[in-house]
Amino acid sequence: MTGSLAVQAIDLVKDFGETRAVDGVSLAVPTGAIYGLLGPNGAGKTTTLRMLTGIIDPSTGARCVLGHDRPLEAASEIGYLPEERGLYPAMHAREAIAFMGALRGLPLKEGRRRADELLEQHGLAEWAKKPIRNLSKGMAQTVQLLGSIVHRPMLIVLDEPFAGLDAINQARLEELIRREARAGATIIFSTHVIAHAERLCERVAIIASGKVVFDGSVAEARGRLRPIVRLRTRASDGPWQETIPSSARREGDEWVFELPEGGPEPLLKALIDGGAGIETLAIERPGLHDAFVAIAGNKAAAAMGEEKPQ
Amino acid sequence: MMRLIRSALVIGRRDFSATVLSKAFLFFLLGPVFPLLLGGVFGGIGARVANQTDEGVIAVVSSTADFSRMYSARERLADAMGDGVVRLVHYSPQADLRAQEKKLLASRKPPVRAVLSGGLSHPHLIGAIGRGDPILGQLNLILSGASTAQSNPPRLPVTEAASSSGAEIKDRAVTGQIGQMVLFFLTLFLAGMVMSQLIEEKSNKIIEVIAAAMPIDALFIGKLFAMLAASVIGIIVWVSAGALFIQMFTQGGVRALPAPAVGWGVFLVLGIVYFAMNYLLIGAVMLTIGAQASSAREVQILAMPATFGQFLIFGLASTVVGSPNAPKALAATLFPLSSPMAMLARAAQEPLLWPHLLAFVWQGLWVVLILRLAARMFRKTVLKSGPRSKWRRRSTKTSEAAGQIT
Numbered sequence: 001m002t003g004s005l006a007v008q009a010i011d012l013v014k015d016f017g018e019t020r021a022v023d024g025v026s027l028a029v030p031t032g033a034i035y036g037l038l039g040p041n042g043a044g045k046t047t048t049l050r051m052l053t054g055i056i057d058p059s060t061g062a063r064c065v066l067g068h069d070r071p072l073e074a075a076s077e078i079g080y081l082p083e084e085r086g087l088y089p090a091m092h093a094r095e096a097i098a099f100m101g102a103l104r105g106l107p108l109k110e111g112r113r114r115a116d117e118l119l120e121q122h123g124l125a126e127w128a129k130k131p132i133r134n135l136s137k138g139m140a141q142t143v144q145l146l147g148s149i150v151h152r153p154m155l156i157v158l159d160e161p162f163a164g165l166d167a168i169n170q171a172r173l174e175e176l177i178r179r180e181a182r183a184g185a186t187i188i189f190s191t192h193v194i195a196h197a198e199r200l201c202e203r204v205a206i207i208a209s210g211k212v213v214f215d216g217s218v219a220e221a222r223g224r225l226r227p228i229v230r231l232r233t234r235a236s237d238g239p240w241q242e243t244i245p246s247s248a249r250r251e252g253d254e255w256v257f258e259l260p261e262g263g264p265e266p267l268l269k270a271l272i273d274g275g276a277g278i279e280t281l282a283i284e285r286p287g288l289h290d291a292f293v294a295i296a297g298n299k300a301a302a303a304m305g306e307e308k309p310q
Numbered sequence: 311m312m313r314l315i316r317s318a319l320v321i322g323r324r325d326f327s328a329t330v331l332s333k334a335f336l337f338f339l340l341g342p343v344f345p346l347l348l349g350g351v352f353g354g355i356g357a358r359v360a361n362q363t364d365e366g367v368i369a370v371v372s373s374t375a376d377f378s379r380m381y382s383a384r385e386r387l388a389d390a391m392g393d394g395v396v397r398l399v400h401y402s403p404q405a406d407l408r409a410q411e412k413k414l415l416a417s418r419k420p421p422v423r424a425v426l427s428g429g430l431s432h433p434h435l436i437g438a439i440g441r442g443d444p445i446l447g448q449l450n451l452i453l454s455g456a457s458t459a460q461s462n463p464p465r466l467p468v469t470e471a472a473s474s475s476g477a478e479i480k481d482r483a484v485t486g487q488i489g490q491m492v493l494f495f496l497t498l499f500l501a502g503m504v505m506s507q508l509i510e511e512k513s514n515k516i517i518e519v520i521a522a523a524m525p526i527d528a529l530f531i532g533k534l535f536a537m538l539a540a541s542v543i544g545i546i547v548w549v550s551a552g553a554l555f556i557q558m559f560t561q562g563g564v565r566a567l568p569a570p571a572v573g574w575g576v577f578l579v580l581g582i583v584y585f586a587m588n589y590l591l592i593g594a595v596m597l598t599i600g601a602q603a604s605s606a607r608e609v610q611i612l613a614m615p616a617t618f619g620q621f622l623i624f625g626l627a628s629t630v631v632g633s634p635n636a637p638k639a640l641a642a643t644l645f646p647l648s649s650p651m652a653m654l655a656r657a658a659q660e661p662l663l664w665p666h667l668l669a670f671v672w673q674g675l676w677v678v679l680i681l682r683l684a685a686r687m688f689r690k691t692v693l694k695s696g697p698r699s700k701w702r703r704r705s706t707k708t709s710e711a712a713g714q715i716t
Contacts (some may be wrong), residue, residue, distance in 0.1 A: 002431075016694050053522040056695035080522040086515025102320045103523035105313075132400060208339065 005064070006031040006155050006186035007052060012061035014047050021047040023210035024061070029188055029203070034181050036197035037190040038292060039207035040185055045190040046083050047206065052188070053080045066155055076105040079153035080181050083160045083190075085144050089133035093119060094141045096132055100147030111150055118146040138169050145173070149180060156180055158189035162196055171197070174200060198288040208296045225286040225294055226258040229267070233276040240274025243267065259283060314531070317524035321532025322539070325507070329540045338540075341499065342548050366423035367397040368437075368449065369414045372409070374400070374422035376429040376456070383455030387448065396423075396448050403427070404583035411436055430457055479659070481568030485660030487631045489570075489581060490651045492665065494624045497588050500541050505594040505600035505616065506609045507533045512692075513605075521693060526685040530601075534593050534681070538586060545585065580657045580666060587673040592620065594677055595647065598684035602691060627651035634659050643669070646676035 007029040014022040022044040029035045037045045050056045052063060054071030066074040086095050097118065098111030106114075119128050122142055132140055141164060149156060158177075162170050177187055177200055193195055197204050198218060206214040206221075214221055230256050231241070248257035260267055262285060271278055286294075329335055337639040370377050377400040388395040399420060404410040411425045415437060424437020426449065435451055439445055511517040511529075520529055570577040599616055603609045627648040630639040634656045642652040653669045 052520075054523045055518060056689075056693050073525050078522070080519065082515070082518035082522070084515040084518060086517070088328070088510070088514060088516060089577075090332075099320070099324060100519060100523075103317070103520060105316070144519075231489075281710065 004031055005029060006033070006066060007035075007188065008064045009048070009052065010062045012048065012058045014044075014049055014051060014056070014061060015059045018235070020299055021210055022051070022058070025207065025212050027205055027212065027215060029186060031186055032184060033179065033186055033202050034177060034200050035186070035188045036100070036201035036204040037188065037207060037294070038065045038194060038197055038204055039190070040192075044210040045207055048161055049157055049188070049190060053078060074155075074159075076151065077154040079146055079148040079151065079156040080155075081148045081158045083163070083223045085141055085164075087132045087140060087144055087147075090131050092102040092129050092131055093124065093135065093139075094128040094145055097147045097150050099195070100144075101150040101174050102152070104151040106151040114150050118150060119143075122146065138165055141165060142169065142172075145176070149176075152185075154185055156185050156187045158187065160191060162188050162191060162193055170196070179223035194287075194289045194292055204288070206296050208293060212233070214291075221288055221291040221295065222286050224291055228284045229255075229259050229287060230280070230282040230284065231255040231256050231257075231276075231280075232279040233271075234279055235275055238275045240271050243270035243274055314525060314528050317528035318532040318535065320524075321520070322536040323390040325536030326539050327537070329536065330543065339544055341544075341546050366421040367399045369401055369417075369422045369425045370398050371401045371403050371410060371414070371425060371427040372429040374402075379430065379456040380452055383452045385450055386455060396445050396452075398426075398452075418573055420549070482571055482659045483632045483655075485568045485570045485577075486655035487576070487628070489633065489654045489658055490624070490627055493581070493588055493651050493654055494620070494627075496541070496585060497513065497592050498547065498620055500537065500589055501592045501596040502613055502617065504534065504537050505535065505596040505613060506606065507597060508601045509609055510605055511605065526688050526693075527608045527681060529550055530594070530597055530681050530684050530688075534590060534597060537593065538589055541589065542586075563696070572657045572663065573660040575665070577657055581654060583670065584650040584654045586659075587670065591647055591650065591673060591680065592623075594684060598680065598687060601684060601688045623648045624651065627655065630655040630659075630692055644672075646673060649673050650678075 005028050006025065009025055009027040010020055012025045013020065025044065025048050027048075037048065039047060040046050045057075051058050052065060052071060054065070054075070062069065064069065066075040066077050066173040069080065088099075088175065091099065094112060094115045097115035098106075098108050101111035101114065102108050116125070119125050124139060124142065127135060127139060134141065145158075145161065148158075154178075161173055161177075165173060174196065177189070181187055189196075189200075201218055203217050204214070204221060205212050214224075230251075231244070244255055245257050245260060248255050250256075267283070269277075271281075329338075355588060365409050372378060372380070377398070381398055381400075384395060384398055399422075401410070401414065411427065414422050414425050422437070423445070425433050426433060426435050428434040430453065435446075437447065508517075511520060572580065596616060599612055600609055603612055623645075626638075626642045626645060628651075629636065629642050630652040633639055636712075639652065639656075642648045643656065645652075649669060650673060653666060657666065
């Protein structure tokens with residue numbers, strides 16, 4: 001397996017009884033990257049992450065995490081925030097963070113010191129000695145997130161980290177992810193919300209029905225689609241109409257179509273020469289959401305669209 | 311290995327402090343007081359009920375002279391046998407003996423069990439007394455004693471020896487039995503608690519965080535040893551309180567208890583080790599069972615059969631008391647779950663020490679095996695981890711092959 005890859009998965013398969021949850025997933029996550037796993041509910045994202053963190057072993061296939069075939073051997077270098085959040089309700093916030101660090105090999109004393117620092121940085125210093133059960137859901141979630149990075153891991157795996165957070169905390173989390181990446185950590189996170197992936201990720205994998213249907217950079221994903229032209233003309237008829245593709249559709253008083261192979265210049269010339277009387281012409285780069293629709297299909301996109309980005 | 315121990319320590323430390331520093335732990339320490347209080351209360355009630363429900367007397371319809379001789383014979387019997395000899399009440403004969411007998415049998419003050427009439431010459435008993443009733447034997451002895459001329463029996467001179475083989479065997483068996491019972495009850499209560507240990511992690515969803523950070527074996531080991539450490543605190547408190555109680559309120563104090571074959575010092579050390587082993591073995595099984603449950607309700611449902619199972623194991627182990635080398639006793643010694651209790655009873659009865667060393671190794675091996683099995687089962691059935699089973703792979707291949715053929 002390649003040294004410059006933090007995580008590599010080859011043909012991972014996971015069966016739960018008769019159900020195949022993950023069907024031949026292969027991933028390559030470069031060291032230091034922010035890597036997004038996109039996909040609708042039940043696509044196999046969580047199962048993939050659980051296999052990558054060593055919680056479960058695959059039915060077949062191989063994985064290499066930070067150079068270890070068994071992820072648990074690299075446990076002290078990995079931070080993990082599960083989709084289903086959980087803390088001991090009677091434990092104090094500071095102790096909870098230190099305990100999670102201790103699980104990963106960080107001495108308790110050092111864990112408590114770092115917990116104080118992290119809680120201070122995230123405006124939770126006054127809650128340090130309060131039991132988790134007294135914290136709001138968002139605060140408890142932040143405490144768990146801090147617990148997953150207190151030991152300064154090389155690889156941070158976050159399963160739906162934005163779920164349940166308000167807009168302010170989502171922005172804080174995005175900043176935290178960027179900060180950890182700047183510090184050299186590799187970050188893998190799964191999300192429903194494409195906007196987060198678009199803002200944060202250098203690379204994404206799109207999973208649908210247990211299979212990876214795309215793995216590459218966000219730019220590559222967008223590159224799968226041609227730019228969209230939105231054209232409004234004064235003339236309703238004329239020879240210019242022959243220059244727009246037959247697949248063009250009307251949206252209100254606009255024509256919407258893919259930018260032809262030749263690019264914008266020949267199109268503009270043909271429109272002007274054809275007497276279109278251009279009122280407005282906009283060329284839009286397709287977003288990750290459009291790429292996702294094209295790659296994963298409308299059904300998957302509709303499933304992901306249930307949660308709106310903040 | 312070091313990582314496993316370090317991880318187990320993290321879990322153990324958390325569980326230990328969460329248990330010992332909770333207010334509920336005070337109730338845990340006070341736990342044995344409740345059965346003692348209950349015993350006292352119900353013992354008192356039982357004694358009162360026993361007093362109130364008088365066993366009944368034998369109404370003796372006879373001449374005063376005959377009754378006097380019978381009464382003297384009864385007193386001599388009571389002197390030899392202690393309490394429990396039937397009470398006799400005298401009634402002078404009336405003209406209609408049948409009517410008198412009927413009236414006496416219906417009497418409630420005092421309640422009459424039977425009527426003895428006919429004096430010493432023609433004794434006849436009427437009443438609700440079966441042929442095998444011990445009262446019949448007592449009455450026969452009383453009548454026999456009353457009929458023959460009495461002479462003072464010769465005095466039996468007694469010289470007390472420190473011990474005799476028969477008394478020693480019996481006393482040691484009693485010590486073994488008491489030791490087994492203490493071990494059994496301590497483990498019975500603690501094992502029930504161990505069963506629900508993983509529910510907290512499962513219901514709080516922390517299990518994912520832990521499973522991603524350490525081998526499941528470490529979680530099981532940590533939990534088991536944390537509870538052992540907490541229970542050792544309890545045992546120190548209980549044993550100290552118990553010894554103090556015996557010292558203060560019983561004649562001769564702790565020294566009055568029958569000495570075990572290996573001596574008190576070694577026996578107590580073995581008792582502690584066998585408690586730990588018994589707890590670890592039964593606890594590991596309980597943890598395995600409890601880990602499969604997904605809710606507290608399921609744990610409660612599983613608790614009853616598990617408790618009955620423990621009683622069965624105790625029954626098997628108790629075969630060692632009295633006959634430590636019988637085949638059943640040896641089987642109880644070898645069967646891992648009954649082995650610690652069986653070996654403690656053996657320590658009370660047999661002075662050899664080397665079998666205990668073998669037993670520690672044997673029991674320790676089983677603790678490791680059960681914990682490994684528990685962790686494996688947890689990963690397989692709860693976390694749904696691991697490769698496809700050989701059987702499933704084979705059946706998949708078969709169906710794929712069938713698909714290709716069709």
